[in-house]
Amino acid sequence: MGNTTVIAIAGPSASGKSLFASTVYQELVAELGGERISVLSEDAYYRDQSHLAIDQRVLTNYDHPSAFEHELLVEHLKKLRAGETVHMPQYSYREHTRVEETIEVTPARVILVEGILLLNDPALREQFDISVFMDTPLDICLLRRINRDIEERGRSLTSITEQYENYVRPAFFNFISPSKNYADLVVTRGGQNEIAIDIIKTKIRQLLAE
Known part of the structure; x- marks a missing residue:
């Protein structure tokens, strides 16, 4: 897969990365077929913590x-570029560790990768051909995070706000925000920015047509 293109979609937690990647993926799969794009x-690559007690994992x-x-x-990205299938880990937010099941990811012409710290890691940046940063205001991210973590992850409001104050907000200023300088495209308004979605879709169509 020497002509594989890897696109990173980075940004703060709850900035709309997953929605953006999912929208791009689903709309293009409906148009072009799923065998040419992987996500x-x-x-999924949070470290395995099964050797720790649950009260230690939460720390x-x-x-x-x-x-x-x-x-x-x-x-895994190198293997996908080489035409090899990989097995992406799966992570339980409730148990704070990986589960036994994995997801098989097959090589594709275009690979979308989404996450908060993708552009912070130099070794990862070398794997990306195109980098997108979701520049969503922190107050919007916090509101989305509260709703998501309560509804989907069984978290309490107290634990969410404590984690945000002690870890999430400092990490944004220390690691995530500075990584925006490595992005090729900075997207405002989160995952609902239709113009940015169309730009990425157009670029992917061009890549698939080559």
């Missing part, structure tokens, strides 16, 4: 680069 999530700073097994993600 990876950085969240992990999940917004720090050390929480991710980025070296495995780099390895």
